[in-house]
Amino acid sequence: MFSPYYTWDRKQDPFDHCAVNVVLYGERANRFAMTERRRSQLSRDAQHIAIGPSSLAWDGTELTIRIDERSSPIPRAIRGTVRVRPNGITQNPFTLDTHGEHRWWPMAPSSRIDVALDEPAMSWTGTGYFDTNDGDRPLAESFSRWSWCRADLKDGAAILYDVERRDGSGQNLSLNFGRDGSRRDIRPPLAADVPATRLWRIPRPTRSDDGAAQVVRTFEDTPFYARSLLSSTLAGEAVRPVHESLVLDRFMNPVVRLMLPFRMPRAPG
Known part of the structure; x- marks a missing residue:
């Protein structure tokens, strides 16, 4: 959905602009891969996509993800397997806009994951999250910005999703899911003031039970998008949410789009 090549392509065939995005954040191995590929390199059916x-x-x-990518702009291999085992599946997607043109489904908010990488050599097990997004028109035509965060709870996960629409309206979702995917009531959190990112000054609005949140680590600080690890309180628990903030007005800037191919190359073929 952030492909500059798709924007520049008159045909705008989504199957001719697909990618597997892999990101590693660690003390000794930080890598980002998002190589766009053509329709000829796409194969899919109901249970499988390559x-x-x-x-x-x-x-x-179980969802088995086999990764064989190269990072960018520094070309280093990312190879291995990730296995995602949902503890439960949620019932239905949510509509994010007033016309029902953008849908988000937090399908497996609480999952078990096993990561085994050959390159770089590392492995771990833990908890994970799986969702899907789909829409009928470009994101920037419907939204000006949004923020999202997800946190592990003792018996499930909490998810916050706030969108600001082009028509000036908004939507605030405060969700609490049990480990089995069942939806539970959650006390509406209070707005929390979190500093903007240091380099590109991307705002990081979020919410918490007591209106307080802190930045533990900034993973991505780009001209239009930020990903961070926070410390806050949700559903009565001290949590470490992964937070994302997207500013689509920045993304629409032609200069920003010209910068994207440095991190999002397009494979020949």
């Missing part, structure tokens, strides 16, 4: 050398397969209980 984009270039990487693939995702669902067997009814």
Whole structure:
């Protein structure tokens, strides 16, 4: 959805602009891969999708993600397997705009994950999250910005999703899901003041039970998007949410789009 090549393509065939995005944040291995590939490098059916050398397969209980990518702008390999086992599946997607043209489904808010990478050599197990987004028109035509965060709870996950629409209206979702995917009531959190990112000054609005949140680490600080690790309180628990903030007015800037190919190359073929 952030592809500059798709924007510049008159045909705008989504199947001719697909990618597997892989990001690692660690003490010794930070890597980002998002190589766009053409329709000829795409294969898919109801249970499987392959984009270039990487693939995702669902067997009814487990999602197996096989990764074979190269990072950018520094070309380093990212190879290995990620297995996602949802503890439960939620019932339905949410509509984010007033016309029902953009949908978001936090399908598996609480999952078990196993990561085994050959390059760089590392492995771990833990909890994870799986969602889907789909829409009928470009994001920037419907929204000016949004923020999202997800946090592990003792028995599930809390998710906040706030959108600011082009028509001036907004939507605030405060969700609490049990480990089995069941939706539970949550006390509406209070607005929390978090500093903007240091380099590009991307705002990071969020909410918490007591109206307080702190930045633990900034993972991404780009001209239009930020990803951070926060410390806050949700559903009565001290949590470490992963937070994302997107400013679509910045994304629409032609200069920003010209910068994207440095991190999002397009493979030949």
